[in-house]
Each structure stands twice: as C-alpha cells, then as structure tokens.
Amino acid sequence: MNWKAGVIMMNKKYMNYLIRNRKIALIFFFVIYLAMSLTPYIHGFSRTGEELFNGSLMIATVMSVMLCFALPVLQFAYIQRKKSADLFLALPVSRKEQLNTNLLFCFGTAFGYFLVTTLLILVLTGAADFGKYLCIAAHNALLFAVIILLNTxxxxxxxxxxxxxxMIASYAFLPTFLYLAYLFFMTNTVAGYTEIRAYSSGIMMTSPLYMGFRNLNGLMQETEMAFHWLYEILLAVYGALAYACLQFHFVKRKAERAEQISNEFFAYPFIIHIYMACVMIFLMERNGIRDVLVFYILLFVIYIIATFVYKRKIQLDWKNVLIYACAMGLSILLAKVSWSTKGFGLARLNPVRTNDKIYYQYLVIADPNDLSKMYDYDSGGNDSVEVTFLMEIPKGKSSEYKEEMDALEQYRLRAVDSFYTDDGQYNGDGGASFSVSNYQSSEIEKISFPYYNRYYSVALLTEDELTQISRKADVKVITHDEEWNETTMSLEDYLEMRKS
Amino acid sequence: MLKIEHLYKSFGKKEVLRDLNLEIADGSIFGLVGVNGAGKSTLLRLIAGVYENDGGSILLNDRDTFRDASSHSDIAFVSEEQYYPIGSTVASVKLLYECVYDFDEEAYSKYLKLFEIEENMVINNLSKGMKRRIALLFAMSIHPKLILLDEAYDGLEPLVRLRFRKALADLIEDENISVIISSHNLKELEDICDSFGILEDGQIVSYGDLLEKKELINKYQAAFREEKERSAFDGLDILHYDRQGRVYQLVIRGNEDEVMEKLQAMDPVLLDVLPVNFEELFIYELESRGNYDE
Known part of the structure; x- marks a missing residue:
C-alpha cells in the first residue's frame, strides 16, 4: 500500500462535495475571521507593527482553535444520527476515506483560514520576520491538526x-481539573509544596491546548518564554494516538451505535468518575468529612444528575450509592494516610539541590523581646519587629555554607512537623514565612524557578540560629516607632540595642 | 446477483439475524416481508453496507457490500426515513449524488418530471410522500444494480405508485437491475414483486417465485355429508383449517390437481378451489408456524 492510498486516502469526489456544499458558509465565516483578525489594527491596541501583527496572529490562532472544536461536530455529526448514517455510510466512499476526507476538510478550513489571513496581513504590512512566521505557521499546523484529531x-x-x-467539553477541561486536583492534593498534604512546583510538575502536559499556546508564546516572544520541543513531540504523539483510536471509533464503528446512550468506557463512565474523583480531592480535609459533609452531599446530588444526563433517566440504585460511598471512603482514607505519613514522606525530603544556586528566605513578625516567638497581636502593643533574611548560596559553593544549611534544614523539619500537628500550630499566612528555592543556571529557568518550597509556621528560628545565619547572610530586623516609621538594622545591632 | 450466505447479526445480546441465506437474481423485484421487528430494516442496512455483519457474507456480484465500499456505487438504498439536511433543496441534495455516484443527468430530468418534483423545493417543508418521491428520484438516477427500498414504497399516491412501477419495470428491462422492497402493504407488493421472502426469527423461512408459491397454495372450500375430524385430512399439508358444521375451509400447500384428487376421494358434496393473494399467503405461512396471532 503506498502512502497516498494508506495514509492520506482522501476521496476527491467526496471532498469536492464537501467544499461545494459548504461554499457559502466557508466564505461567510472567512469574512468574519478576517475582520476579527484585523481588530488590532482598528483599535491600535499596540504600537509597533510587529506587536500589531502578533495581536492578529494570536486572534487568528484562537479563532482557528475554536474552529477545531466546532468543525469535528459539524463534519462527523452524521454518524451519530440514524437517518444521516443510513445515507452517508451507504455512499460509495469507504469509512477510512470518509474519516480522512472529513479530517482534511476540518484541517484545511482551520489552517487555511489562518494561513490566508495572516499571510495577507504579513504581505500588506511586512511587519514581521518571515522565517519566524513560518515557524509559527508550522507549529500552528501541528496544533490545529492535533486538536481536530482529539476533538473528533x-x-x-x-x-x-x-x-x-x-465529551469534547469534558475532555477539554479535564487537564485543568487534573492540575487543580493535583495542586490541591499536594499543597494540602505535602508541607512546603507550592503552586509553582505543581505548575512545573508536568501535569499540564496532558493539555494539548496548554502546550500549544505555551509554545506559540515561546515562538512569538522568543526570549521571555521557552519553546519546548518536548511539547511538540507530545502533541504529535497525542495526534497519532487519536488517529489510531479513530480507527475503532469511526472506521470500525458499529453504525447501530447512533442515537444510543454513550456507555463506552471512555465516554460517561470515565468522565463522570474522573471528575468525581477530582472534586473529592478538592474536598479532602484533615478533619475527615466533619467540615465538608454538606459538600459531599451536594457532590452526590451532582453525581446523580450526571448519571441522569448519561442514562437519560434518574437512577438511584445501590450500585451508584456503593460507588459513591467507596470513592468517598477512599478519599477520606487517602487524606488520613497522607497526613499520617507526612505527605507519603515527601514533605521531609530535603528540597535543596546542591548543584543549583540556592536561596533561603525568611520573614516573620516577631516579639521584640524574643525573636524566636511570634508577636502577640492580642497584647495591645504596637512594638512588633520584622525579622528577615535572604541567604544566597552560589552554585557549587554549598559546602562553604554547610553549618548554616544544616541549621536551616533542622528548622525546615520543625516547620514541616508543625504542618502535620493538628493543634493550630500551623496557621498559614499568620506564621513565619520560610522558603527554599533552587535556581538552575539557564536564564529562562530563572523566570520560572520550578523547585520552590515555602513553609508557614509558628515554629520560629531561635536567636542563636539567627545569629549563626547572620554570619553568612544579612539578617535584618525592622522596627518601627508609634507613627510606623521604619528603622532597619542588622541582627547584631538590634540585639545590642535591646540589651542596652 | 446478490448472494447472502450464513448471515448473522446481533445487537448486543439480541440476535436479530441468524444463519440467513438468500439469493436474488438480476432483474428481479424481491418483496421482503415479516412481522414488526423481524429484522427487515436490519437486513437492508446490512446489504447496503451501513451495518457490519457479525458472520457470514453478503456479496453483490462477488463484492462484499460492507468491506468493499466501491460496491456501494451499485446500490441505491432508500431508508424508511430519509435524511435531508435542514434547508436543503432538491438541487443541493443532487450535488451529493452528482459528486459521488455515476449520476445520470438525463434520467434525473426524466424522473423529475415523472414524480412532479421541482429542483428548488425546500425538502423539509414537504410531505412524507414527497420526500419519498425525492428519494426514489435519486435512487433511480445513479445507475444502480440493486435498489433497496425500506418501506419507501408505502404511502405513495396510486398514480405515482403506478408511474414508479412502470419506471422500475423499464429500468429492469434496460439495465437488468434488482430491487428489494420491504413493506407492510402486501397488496402493493403483490402488484410489483416477482419473488418474495418471509423473514421470521432471523431467517428467511420461505422464499421463491411469488406466482409459483401462490400456485402451490390454494384455498379449498368443501362440504361433506358427514362431519369429519381433522385427522381425516392427514396427508395434506394444511396451513389453515376452519370448520363450520360440515363446511370446511382449508388452505393447503401442494399441487392443486393432486390436492383436488385427494379431496374428491373423500366424496364431498361441494368442492371449490380459490387462489390466495400475497397477504393471505404471508398470513397462512406464519400461521402454519404458529407465529401469527389473528
């Protein structure tokens, strides 16, 4: 089988029909598309020619992505209806040809609109580098193809x-839900875990849209954001997988599935339960269900409504109740286990990477008479002091800071322990803020600092520990008078002043 | 020639067709009959290549109608309810047939006049009968070798039905096509079909030449001097037995002369033979199998 017959296998006659049949709609939507893409020039949002062109490019990309969501519905709806399936599946066009022709039509429309519009603007304005434009066009071609394949x-x-x-909507939002569930789970159960770490965890690599737009920004803004080849490879892999799965869901699809309930595993059964699991992770509480019982009841009602949408009938049978009860029990158990094991042991792992540039940052509002104690706001005074330091350890110099690093690690472990102590010791924003960040050498990574841990704790560094730190870092104590005029001094000076 | 061998089709756990065998010769109009839910539409969809068979084969001129999509260019399938996109006109639907079939513009113009259809008609506003005319128009304009009509012949006005029958006869004569018509209206089928098949329990239980079959089944009215038990008629293939006193109404399968000879031997006071129509044939066939509830 040659590549034309095997891979592309488009039916020219059928394509001819699609184009001629949709000619007026194609022209109508192209005019809207072009007008929308020109809006930056009308409103002059940006000043430079390149900024204006980039604005048009982004609008065109967004609209093409929207088409990548709408076109598969329009082009493949016929197989979901009995009457139209009878007509189209009886045509002398094989299923594979129908699939390929419709996919090509979707791609041709989404990418064709983009290409014609942006090329037209580029030629007329000459506002951007043509080589860079070609890279963006090639990237968008891949992005549109993958989104069309996945949505189909x-x-x-x-x-x-x-x-x-x-299903299209559910799967489009699923990566965001998974990310949020992961973020909630990790920040709730692993002391010190930050949003930045969750963001850099790679979970958003489940989202072609995220990867596509991230790389588009990388190409458009070159220096500010990285272009990841890994994302392009992943996009291509998702596209290839989607095309392979379409062999089952279109080429070998049973026509009698039309107008039936969607009981395929990856349809409602998967979607309902994965979303339920995500929401249960949002609800995970250290106090079990005590504080969130009402939300669990609400979630159960939503679960029953979702089952109704799936089966088109209200069904409250023992199976649903059992599944829900098991999921609820598992989430509560998971919460208990994660707290009792201190985030499955992850929280106690030393986050310092000795090969990186390391920053320790500490900030607390302390008692002026004892810097190892939190300031008691209930005392009625206004003599609190702010203790802060930023210790920077250059790359490869960690051995010179060993004692200080050990002391700070001991302090970090105290902060971790207080996180898991259910006696109000860990009080979020009100406590001391302590962060450990690792920076890799590349300029790009400086912006995103992926390995960043932050701890809030009422467990403070002792004055002795602060004195030890002050040998290598500038520990500042900020005091203020009754009119809140600040005075910044070193720890040593402050301790001297207090003594005197 | 359409050749169906050992065909199986199930929907989930429900077996709709099982070990179905059927041959339809070129130039034949085949009436497919069966009770509701017998699987007539399923069989037509399988022949049209819409459904995939679970077992067996359906070959149209030696080409598998599901696996070889090129065979579809020889098949015109008119389903029970036709699909026309919202706002479509006859002209816009024509585009599809023009693009993907061997479309005959001349035939199209001829049938357009015959069925009294205008090209600019918006199809969704039309009656069911008109929509069927449009479906038949396109089915006959693409040089098919096999036309499948799923209840699509029902509901046509008598005059249009007459015109369609004539057009179909011409098409068969000119192009030697085959036609399979499924319908509940057996009287209409009788006028047009030359062969038939009765679908029951997922199988064709009776099929063949309609005239021959009808000749083989006759209705006999007989009166005897004495009352006779049913066992007196043993040896005759009785499809239907009705007795009122000494008057008997029997539907018997078999050569008319041979049956008459046997009945004469029983010394009847009165003996009369009447032909059965297709509807009666269908009813008596099912009744003899205990599957027809009067």
Whole structure:
C-alpha cells in the first residue's frame, strides 16, 4: 500500500462535495475571521507593527482553535444520527476515506483560514520576520491538526450529538481539573509544596491546548518564554494516538451505535468518575468529612444528575450509592494516610539541590523581646519587629555554607512537623514565612524557578540560629516607632540595642 | 446477483439475524416481508453496507457490500426515513449524488418530471410522500444494480405508485437491475414483486417465485355429508383449517390437481378451489408456524 492510498486516502469526489456544499458558509465565516483578525489594527491596541501583527496572529490562532472544536461536530455529526448514517455510510466512499476526507476538510478550513489571513496581513504590512512566521505557521499546523484529531475522537466516543459535545467539553477541561486536583492534593498534604512546583510538575502536559499556546508564546516572544520541543513531540504523539483510536471509533464503528446512550468506557463512565474523583480531592480535609459533609452531599446530588444526563433517566440504585460511598471512603482514607505519613514522606525530603544556586528566605513578625516567638497581636502593643533574611548560596559553593544549611534544614523539619500537628500550630499566612528555592543556571529557568518550597509556621528560628545565619547572610530586623516609621538594622545591632 | 450466505447479526445480546441465506437474481423485484421487528430494516442496512455483519457474507456480484465500499456505487438504498439536511433543496441534495455516484443527468430530468418534483423545493417543508418521491428520484438516477427500498414504497399516491412501477419495470428491462422492497402493504407488493421472502426469527423461512408459491397454495372450500375430524385430512399439508358444521375451509400447500384428487376421494358434496393473494399467503405461512396471532 503506498502512502497516498494508506495514509492520506482522501476521496476527491467526496471532498469536492464537501467544499461545494459548504461554499457559502466557508466564505461567510472567512469574512468574519478576517475582520476579527484585523481588530488590532482598528483599535491600535499596540504600537509597533510587529506587536500589531502578533495581536492578529494570536486572534487568528484562537479563532482557528475554536474552529477545531466546532468543525469535528459539524463534519462527523452524521454518524451519530440514524437517518444521516443510513445515507452517508451507504455512499460509495469507504469509512477510512470518509474519516480522512472529513479530517482534511476540518484541517484545511482551520489552517487555511489562518494561513490566508495572516499571510495577507504579513504581505500588506511586512511587519514581521518571515522565517519566524513560518515557524509559527508550522507549529500552528501541528496544533490545529492535533486538536481536530482529539476533538473528533472525543466526539465519536459518544453515541449521539449531544453527548459528543459534552465529551469534547469534558475532555477539554479535564487537564485543568487534573492540575487543580493535583495542586490541591499536594499543597494540602505535602508541607512546603507550592503552586509553582505543581505548575512545573508536568501535569499540564496532558493539555494539548496548554502546550500549544505555551509554545506559540515561546515562538512569538522568543526570549521571555521557552519553546519546548518536548511539547511538540507530545502533541504529535497525542495526534497519532487519536488517529489510531479513530480507527475503532469511526472506521470500525458499529453504525447501530447512533442515537444510543454513550456507555463506552471512555465516554460517561470515565468522565463522570474522573471528575468525581477530582472534586473529592478538592474536598479532602484533615478533619475527615466533619467540615465538608454538606459538600459531599451536594457532590452526590451532582453525581446523580450526571448519571441522569448519561442514562437519560434518574437512577438511584445501590450500585451508584456503593460507588459513591467507596470513592468517598477512599478519599477520606487517602487524606488520613497522607497526613499520617507526612505527605507519603515527601514533605521531609530535603528540597535543596546542591548543584543549583540556592536561596533561603525568611520573614516573620516577631516579639521584640524574643525573636524566636511570634508577636502577640492580642497584647495591645504596637512594638512588633520584622525579622528577615535572604541567604544566597552560589552554585557549587554549598559546602562553604554547610553549618548554616544544616541549621536551616533542622528548622525546615520543625516547620514541616508543625504542618502535620493538628493543634493550630500551623496557621498559614499568620506564621513565619520560610522558603527554599533552587535556581538552575539557564536564564529562562530563572523566570520560572520550578523547585520552590515555602513553609508557614509558628515554629520560629531561635536567636542563636539567627545569629549563626547572620554570619553568612544579612539578617535584618525592622522596627518601627508609634507613627510606623521604619528603622532597619542588622541582627547584631538590634540585639545590642535591646540589651542596652 | 446478490448472494447472502450464513448471515448473522446481533445487537448486543439480541440476535436479530441468524444463519440467513438468500439469493436474488438480476432483474428481479424481491418483496421482503415479516412481522414488526423481524429484522427487515436490519437486513437492508446490512446489504447496503451501513451495518457490519457479525458472520457470514453478503456479496453483490462477488463484492462484499460492507468491506468493499466501491460496491456501494451499485446500490441505491432508500431508508424508511430519509435524511435531508435542514434547508436543503432538491438541487443541493443532487450535488451529493452528482459528486459521488455515476449520476445520470438525463434520467434525473426524466424522473423529475415523472414524480412532479421541482429542483428548488425546500425538502423539509414537504410531505412524507414527497420526500419519498425525492428519494426514489435519486435512487433511480445513479445507475444502480440493486435498489433497496425500506418501506419507501408505502404511502405513495396510486398514480405515482403506478408511474414508479412502470419506471422500475423499464429500468429492469434496460439495465437488468434488482430491487428489494420491504413493506407492510402486501397488496402493493403483490402488484410489483416477482419473488418474495418471509423473514421470521432471523431467517428467511420461505422464499421463491411469488406466482409459483401462490400456485402451490390454494384455498379449498368443501362440504361433506358427514362431519369429519381433522385427522381425516392427514396427508395434506394444511396451513389453515376452519370448520363450520360440515363446511370446511382449508388452505393447503401442494399441487392443486393432486390436492383436488385427494379431496374428491373423500366424496364431498361441494368442492371449490380459490387462489390466495400475497397477504393471505404471508398470513397462512406464519400461521402454519404458529407465529401469527389473528
């Protein structure tokens, strides 16, 4: 089988029909697309020609991505309806040809609109580097193709048009939900874990949209954000997987699935339960269900509504109740286990990477008479002092700071322990803020500092520990008078002043 | 020639067709009958290549109708309810047939007039009968070798039905096509079909030449001097037995002369033979199998 027959296998006659049949709609939407893409020039949002062009480029990309969501629904809805399936599946066009032709039509429309519009603007304004534009166009071609393939797959996992649209929306939001669930879980159960670490965890690599737009920004703004080849490879892999799965959901699809309930594993059964699991992770509480019982009841009602949307009938059978009860029990158990094991042991792991440039940062509002104690706001006084330091350890110099680093690690462990002590010791923003960050050498990574841990704790550094730190870092104590005029001094000076 | 061998089709756990065998010769109009839910539409969808068979084969001129999509260019499938996109006109639907079939513009113009259809008609506003005419128009304009009509012949006005029948006869004569019509209206089928098949329990339980079958089944009315038990008629293939006093109404399968000879031997006071129509044939066939509830 040659590549034309095997891979592309488009049916020219069928494509001819699609183009001629949709000619007026294609022209109409192109005019809207072009007008929308020109809005930066009308409003003059930006000043330079390149900024204006980039604005148009971004608008065109967003609109093409929107088309990548709408076109699979329009092009493949026929197989979800009995009457239209009878007509189109009886055509002398094989299923594979129908799949490829419709996919090419979707891609041709989304990418064709983008290419024609942006090229037109580029030629007329000459505002951007053509080589850079070609890179962006190639990247967008991949992005549009992958989104079309994935949305077609998600649409065809379902057995009717409504469910297909629900599947597209559900799978589009799923990476964000997974990210949020991961973020909630990690920041709630692993002391010191930060949003930045969650963001850099790679979980957003499940989102082609995120990777696509991240790389688009990387190409458009070159120096500010990195272009990741890994994202391009992953996009291509997702596209290839989606195309392979379409062999089952379109080429070998049973036509009698049309207008049935969407009971394929990856349709409602998967979507309902994965979203339920995510929400249960949001609800995880150290106090079990005591504080969130009402939310669990609300979630159960939503679960029943989702089952109704799936089966088109209200069904409250023992199986649903059992699944829900098991999921709830598992989430509570997971919460208990994660706290009792201090975030599965992750919290106590030393976050310092000795090969990186390391920063320790400490900030607390302390008692002026004892810097190892939190300031008691209830005392009615206004003589609090702010103790802060930023200790910077250059790359490869960590051995010179060993004693200070050991002391700070001991302090970090105290902060970790207070996180898991359910006696109010850990009080979030009100406590001392202590952070450990690792910076790699590349300029790009400086912006995103991926390995950043932050601890809040009422467990403070002792004055002896602060004195030890002050040998290598500038520990500052900020005092203020009754009119809140600040005075900054070194720890040594402050301790001297207090003594006197 | 359409050749179906050992065909199986299930929907989930429900077996709709099982070990179905059927041959339809070129130039034949085949009436497919069966009770509701017998699987007529499923069989037509399988032949059209819309559904995939679970077992067996469906070959149209030696080409598998599901696996070889090129065979679809020889098949015109008119389903029970036709699909027309919202706002479509006859002209816009024509585009599809023009692009993907061997479309005959001349035939199209001829049938357009025959079925009294205008190209600019918005199809969704039309009656069911008109929509069927449009479906038949396109089915006959693409040089098919096999036309599948799923209840699509029902509901046509008598005059249009007459015109369609004539057009179909011409098409068969000119192009030697085959037609399979499934319908509940057996009287209409009788007028047009030359062969038939009865679908029951997922199988074709009876099929063949309609005239021959009808000749083989006759209705006999007989009166005897004495009352006779049913066992007196043993040896005759009785499809239907009805008795009122000494008057008997029997539907018997078999050569008319041979049956008459046997009945005459029983010394009837009165003996009369009447032909059965297709509807009666269908009812008596099912009744003889205990599957027809009067």
């Amino acid at each position: 797959l998600f649409f065809l996992i379902a057995n009717n048009v409504f469910d297909g649209i629900v």
